[in-house]
Amino acid sequence: MRRAYNAGRWDAARTHASHLLSRPSEQTLARSVIVRSYWNEGRFQELVDCTKEWHDELSHSYREQAIDRLKVTGGAKKLTMMKEEKLQRLRDDQPQPKVPINWSAEHMDANFSQEGSRVWFRYPEGYVFWDMPSDYDLQSTHPALLCLTAEVLLSPWISSSKSPLPKGRTLGERASLSFSAGTDSTAAAAVMGDSTLLGYHRRSFDSMLDHRNAERLINHLNSTGEREVLSISSNHELIRTNHGKPVGFSTDFACASHLLLLADHFDLGAIGFGMPIDNTYLWKGRKFRKFEETQYYTYWTKRFAQAGLDLLFPVSSISEAGALMVVKASPWLEHLNSCMRGDGVKGCGRCWKCFHKNGPLGRKMDPHSKEIQILLNKMPLRTAQHALWAIQKLKLEHLVPHLSDELKSPLDWWEEAYRPGLDLIQQPWRDIVQERTEKWLPYMQEEKMLQCVNLFPQYPV
Ligand SMILES: [Zn+2]
The missing domain is CATH 3.40.50.620 (HUPs)
Structure with a gap:
């Protein structure tokens, strides 16, 4: 178990540790190996799940930190999604030319058109314009x-x-x-x-x-x-x-x-x-x-x-x-x-x-x-x-x-x-x-x- 842990073979270390959990003399060490290996891998959800019933000091401390990490990454993900949705709405709200243009990867100058004083540019995902x-x-x-x-x-x-x-x-x-x-x-x-x-x-x-x-x-x-x-x-x-x-x-x-x-x-x-x-x-x-x-x-x-x-x-x-x-x-x-x-x-x-x-x-x-x-x-x-x-x-x-x-x-x-x-x-x-x-x-x-x-x-x- 120690050898696997020190070599960074987290899965193997956890397998060894799980066999030792039922032995009272080995339990503290086995738990600490499981908790720390999940932490090292950034698997915070698994860490939280397995420490539900473990009330020793080390498990408790890692569990609290893992919960915090999950909140941060969850919050960041939510924020990114909100920003993404907002940008999508902004792109959807943009004006479009009356006459569509086909995107050309070969002839870049063919991606431009003019309607009144507005110049349109077609790019793969949509259109942008300049008011000239x-x-x-x-x-x-x-x-x-x-x-x-x-x-x-x-x-x-x-x-x-x-x-x-x-x-x-x-x-x-x-x-x-x-x-x-x-x-x-x-x-x-x-x-x-x-x-x-x-x-x-x-x-x-x-x-x-x-x-x-x-x-x-x-x-x-x-x-x-x-x-x-x-x-x-x-x-x-x-x-x-x-x-x-x-x-x-x-x-x-x-x-x-x-x-x-x-x-x-x-x-x-x-x-x-x-x-x-x-x-x-x-x-x-x-x-x-x-x-x-x-x-x-x-x-x-x-x-x-x-x-x-x-x-x-x-x-x-x-x-x-x-x-x-x-x-x-x-x-x-x-x-x-x-x-x-x-x-x-x-x-x-x-x-x-x-x-x-x-x-x-x-x-x-x-x-x-x-x-x-x-x-x-x-x-x-x-x-x-x-x-x-x-x-x-x-x-x-x-x-x-x-x-x-x-x-x-x-x-x-x-x-x-x-x-x-x-x-x-x-x-x-x-x-x-x-x-x-x-x-x-x-x-x-x-x-x-x-x-x-x-x-x-x-x-x-
Ligand atoms: Zn300023």
Whole structure:
């Protein structure tokens, strides 16, 4: 029995133990082997069943713990089922085109149609749409743009969406930016040329996400004419809910699907994404990598180029902290708030965004809120390099004694620009980005500070 137990042969150990249960001198040991082997296997229901009549201390204690575990897993299962049902209802409630489209795995551009100003996209499980400007014409949109749109929406699940793109689209004249109205995205808008078209994706269905803070900045930019912002409503964030994921973008580039579809309409030659150093040169915000050598960068840059578009990372020389410095120096600060739970003017003061974006801007924030406390104590620390900088900036070191090693040296360099990041930006778009970045931020004197970032290496990459 002992040999079987120590070797992890739980079934065999239990069989031996059950023969010994009737012997008073062996009973305690036999019960403990049965109970602990069920526990080790995670068979909590069996453990509860067999200990009904066993009142010794060990059996009782394991029984209580097993009951708790069953409650947790049962609750989690129920919650998942409820979420699943809610998502199914949401998908069922979505509009459908008047004329159905047949799904084609071979010809991605054949999955699009237009009814009025609404563009439909057929994917295997259903339809999604975008509400385009009234003079938009799908027919005069190059098929490569349609195929690339399908790829950014479906590539995690449909490999044929990665097929070669139809040739022939040449680079347009105007730059654009996938614009969320958050800090990083606003910093990207600030360093790009004034004629950049900003494309805001508006979730077409109700959710926890509050668009009011974003709308305030968008209205300001449009009404003053400082930038042109286009808001496009779409429900494409539902696609991935068919694959067990919550509402959201299928890939990092899905947030620009509206701009891909509009590229010929606005003669676009580039689409920018406001990804700061935290998402480019740092892996998960905590380990340096040569971004330009990643498969992610080389693959997507090539795909966009094949559709006649430069894939731009206008803030790849700027960290989240640098982006805060840029928006602070810009005339837009008072119209901006990254918090998605705010009331349209202020942030909620209790979320992680309020902690690391609004806090360093000097805005009111409660570092003792439940969400902020949980995330400050979670390991590995989320968006680690930036969060550490924010802790130092806010002088909150006393709240995180477990991070004292990481907070030893000053992190001011994190606010400065990383010169090599500008090399990622193609001409003719780079000059203006470089000029404006230099206007607002000094360059890092010690690039090694960034190149050596490797936080919490005990957690695997
Ligand atoms: Zn907030």
